[in-house]
Amino acid sequence: MQTYDAVVVGAGAAGGIVAAVLAEAGWRVLLLERGPALTFEDVGRDHLRNQRISLYGHNAGPDSEGNPRVLVDPDGREILVRPHEGGYHNNAACVGGGTRVYLAQAWRFMEQDFRMASLYGVPEGSSLADWPITYADLEPYYERAEWEIGVCGDAEANPYQAPRRRPYPMPPLPPGRLYTRMLRALDTLGWHGFPVPFAINSVPYQGRPACVRCTHCVGFACPVDAKNGTHNTMIPRALATGLCTLVSRAVAERVDVNGRGDVIGVTYLVEEGSTIRREVARARVVVVSCGAIESARLLLNSACDRHPRGPGNAHDQVGRHLQGHYYPCACGILDEEIYDGLGPNAATATCRFNHGNPGITGGGMLADEVATLPILLWKSLLPPDLPRWGMVSKRWMRENYRRFVRVMGPVQEIPSPEARVTVDPRVRDRYGLPVARLSGTTHPETVRVAHFLLERAQEWLRAAGAVRIWSVPPRLGLSGGQHQAGTCRMGHDPRTSVTDPYGRVHAHDNLYVVDASLHVTNGGFNPVLTVMALAFRCAERIARDHRGGG
Amino acid sequence: MTEVHWQTLRAVMDRVVPPDDFPGAWDAGVGEYLRRQLARDLKHLALLYDLGLEAIDAEARARHGSAFAALTAAEQDAILRDVESGRVVAFWPVEPGRFFRMLVEHVQEGFYADPGNGGNRDGVAWRMIGYGTGPQDEATHADV
Numbered sequence: 191m192q193t194y195d196a197v198v199v200g201a202g203a204a205g206g207i208v209a210a211v212l213a214e215a216g217w218r219v220l221l222l223e224r225g226p227a228l229t230f231e232d233v234g235r236d237h238l239r240n241q242r243i244s245l246y247g248h249n250a251g252p253d254s255e256g257n258p259r260v261l262v263d264p265d266g267r268e269i270l271v272r273p274h275e276g277g278y279h280n281n282a283a284c285v286g287g288g289t290r291v292y293l294a295q296a297w298r299f300m301e302q303d304f305r306m307a308s309l310y311g312v313p314e315g316s317s318l319a320d321w322p323i324t325y326a327d328l329e330p331y332y333e334r335a336e337w338e339i340g341v342c343g344d345a346e347a348n349p350y351q352a353p354r355r356r357p358y359p360m361p362p363l364p365p366g367r368l369y370t371r372m373l374r375a376l377d378t379l380g381w382h383g384f385p386v387p388f389a390i391n392s393v394p395y396q397g398r399p400a401c402v403r404c405t406h407c408v409g410f411a412c413p414v415d416a417k418n419g420t421h422n423t424m425i426p427r428a429l430a431t432g433l434c435t436l437v438s439r440a441v442a443e444r445v446d447v448n449g450r451g452d453v454i455g456v457t458y459l460v461e462e463g464s465t466i467r468r469e470v471a472r473a474r475v476v477v478v479s480c481g482a483i484e485s486a487r488l489l490l491n492s493a494c495d496r497h498p499r500g501p502g503n504a505h506d507q508v509g510r511h512l513q514g515h516y517y518p519c520a521c522g523i524l525d526e527e528i529y530d531g532l533g534p535n536a537a538t539a540t541c542r543f544n545h546g547n548p549g550i551t552g553g554g555m556l557a558d559e560v561a562t563l564p565i566l567l568w569k570s571l572l573p574p575d576l577p578r579w580g581m582v583s584k585r586w587m588r589e590n591y592r593r594f595v596r597v598m599g600p601v602q603e604i605p606s607p608e609a610r611v612t613v614d615p616r617v618r619d620r621y622g623l624p625v626a627r628l629s630g631t632t633h634p635e636t637v638r639v640a641h642f643l644l645e646r647a648q649e650w651l652r653a654a655g656a657v658r659i660w661s662v663p664p665r666l667g668l669s670g671g672q673h674q675a676g677t678c679r680m681g682h683d684p685r686t687s688v689t690d691p692y693g694r695v696h697a698h699d700n701l702y703v704v705d706a707s708l709h710v711t712n713g714g715f716n717p718v719l720t721v722m723a724l725a726f727r728c729a730e731r732i733a734r735d736h737r738g739g740g
Numbered sequence: 741m742t743e744v745h746w747q748t749l750r751a752v753m754d755r756v757v758p759p760d761d762f763p764g765a766w767d768a769g770v771g772e773y774l775r776r777q778l779a780r781d782l783k784h785l786a787l788l789y790d791l792g793l794e795a796i797d798a799e800a801r802a803r804h805g806s807a808f809a810a811l812t813a814a815e816q817d818a819i820l821r822d823v824e825s826g827r828v829v830a831f832w833p834v835e836p837g838r839f840f841r842m843l844v845e846h847v848q849e850g851f852y853a854d855p856g857n858g859g860n861r862d863g864v865a866w867r868m869i870g871y872g873t874g875p876q877d878e879a880t881h882a883d884v
């Protein structure tokens with residue numbers, strides 16, 4: 191049996207940060223990751239099998255075989271889904287988690303996002319709530335994330351942003367043709383456009399080079415290592431201390447407790463070739479950071495005599511309020527060729543509609559997309575009336591690909607307690623562990639907000655000179671996916687939350703959840719910078735509260 | 741798949757993405773894409789392909805007395821339009837519209853996805869639409 195000061199389960203956005211902060215504070219840390227460490231070549235550039243379009247597989251895990259989930263659709267039908275299939279709500283499984291292949295949009299939430307219930311009231315049937323912390327509580331940690339992970343952006347240009355003490359460490363990427371055009375449209379509308387902030391090096395930073403503007407950013411790995419995730423920032427820092435042991439292909443089976451019900455460590459399974467070995471690690475502190483769906487699953491799968499519903503789940507809160515982002519998207523053809531092929535795959539944004547929309551609960555940010563994968567355009571974004579074969583369809587792609595642009599935005603979701611993760615009573619994965627079972631839908635108010643944002647997206651395209659605009663109207667369904675959050679939300683009241691404001695699981699001294707599961711609401715923004723800021727904040731508190739013996 | 745079926749498939753895919761001053765599906769390598777996929781992710785559809793292609797050929801013989809591959813482009817298009825909307829005269833052991841729409845999806849995948857999948861030979865579809873023509877992609881597409 192091995193002993194550590196902390197076991198951190200999941201080497202993604204949050205887990206990588208917590209491991210580094212604790213190791214740098216002198217703790218001996220075991221960092222477990224169910225997926226492998228992936229090289230650029232491992233991730234590859236397969237346009238049919240990647241984390242952006244996963245028709246036949248994907249490139250950042252989990253393996254398509256042996257890792258199913260059960261999806262319960264709105265009619266109550268149970269569907270067994272594989273990781274790359276729709277309805278699985280996958281993010282990734284590898285060292286770095288989602289940050290290995292993400293687009294790296296690095297947004298701070300706004301002040302209002304932390305008090306949605308107070309600002310808007312609670313729509314009937316929703317579990318909308320305020321965060322137990324404010325933007326000001328998190329601000330210093332947003333700053334740490336921006337500087338220690340490395341974010342580029344213009345700290346002046348967004349009039350809707352919350353106050354910040356320091357600018358970004360790097361200037362925005364130089365504007366391309368599409369950016370200039372889309373920005374002008376926002377100016378015409380009075381919507382205050384600005385460059386999307388990215389966890390990408392616009393100039394050399396922390397010993398790695400600047401972005402070379404390739405078109406394979408979202409869903410792929412960076413050819414020059416200019417995209418900053420935890421795999422190339424915090425995890426190497428953790429390992430450099432000599433105090434952190436990273437074990438990949440290691441799946442936490444359960445959180446272990448003693449006879450009194452106190453958390454004492456983790457049992458995990460290591461896959462080597464065709465054999466699976468069971469290991470036991472003991473630690474003063476256990477940190478769960480498996481991503482929102484898998485963190486809930488791990489707690490639920492850790493049910494025992496002392497915690498019959500799973501640790502932290504005395505009030506049946508673990509796994510509820512699952513949310514992600516509705517992503518209304520408007521497609522358009524501009525009156526001239528605008529394609530510039532300059533990655534990363536977004537450029538221009540507006541926060542005009544995150545809040546202050548009459549009659550609407552919240553809202554969301556809007557951004558454009560650059561260099562859409564041709565097969566993605568063909569598969570899911572063509573005008574609905576376009577013939578799908580023959581000369582007309584070939585000509586259309588030829589004449590319009592370089593004039594195509596789409597605008598989309600993450601809707602701040604109105605959570606429902608019925609959108610939830612449980613564990614399936616029958617289906618098990620290749621390790622013999624009960625799989626996640628996903629059920630419920632978002633609250634209908636989310637769909638209304640999505641319709642509102644879709645109309646604004648269309649307006650932006652019109653102002654940009656679109657001669658033709660089309661879109662698919664949003665419908666009620668379950669959200670989660672790459673932006674999954676909310677399944678172990680933080681709060682003061684154990685009856686409506688799972689952890690305290692520092693990620694400490696209620697009624698436990700040494701069990702923490704630190705990832706996107708904590709989000710009470712998910713902002714109208716891509717969530718990762720908030721995940722990272724929270725992880726820094728929780729880690730700092732863990733190091734302080736459990737000092738000694740480290 | 742038999743030689744006859746390949747000839748039918750080749751003729752069908754060249755109507756799905758017909759040649760103009762840029763190659764059609766076959767010359768762009770979509771046959772190779774399908775060959776690989778029918779041995780890989782679409783293995784379970786091999787029989788369906790056999791039956792569907794045979795039925796397309798039967799449709800041609802019933803209407804014109806000759807193989808689909810031997811017809812003019814206009815005759816082929818007319819048959820495929822009918823197949824797409826289910827107006828068939830021959831015996832179809834598979835649902836014609838569904839089979840054809842599936843085939844269209846696969847052909848377009850081969851045409852527009854990366855050359856590593858066997859189709860889109862030398863990136864010809866991307867050159868045609870103007871995707872990824874910046875110098876930064878020339879430098880980084882290589883060898884992956």
Ligand SMILES: Cc1cc2nc3c(=O)[nH]c(=O)nc-3n(C[C@H](O)[C@H](O)[C@H](O)COP(=O)(O)OP(=O)(O)OC[C@H]3O[C@@H](n4cnc5c(N)ncnc54)[C@H](O)[C@@H]3O)c2cc1C
Nearest residue numbers: 200202203204224283287288293294295442705706716718
């Ligand atoms: C293609 C793509 C694009 C994205 N683009 C953006 C973007 O531009 N901006 C943005 O804000 N967000 C983006 N995201 C989302 C972002 O990656 C997530 O919000 C973020 O990674 C969530 O962090 P996390 O720590 O909660 O979970 P993760 O990063 O998913 O980390 C969880 C880790 O835990 C591991 N794990 C799970 N269960 C176990 C177990 N039992 N034992 C051991 N390990 C386990 C998983 O394998 C995973 O590596 C994108 C994601 C993807 C996939």
Ligand code: SF4
Nearest residue numbers: 401402404407412533
């Ligand atoms: S766009 Fe830049 S940061 Fe993104 S993968 Fe390409 S080179 Fe790397």
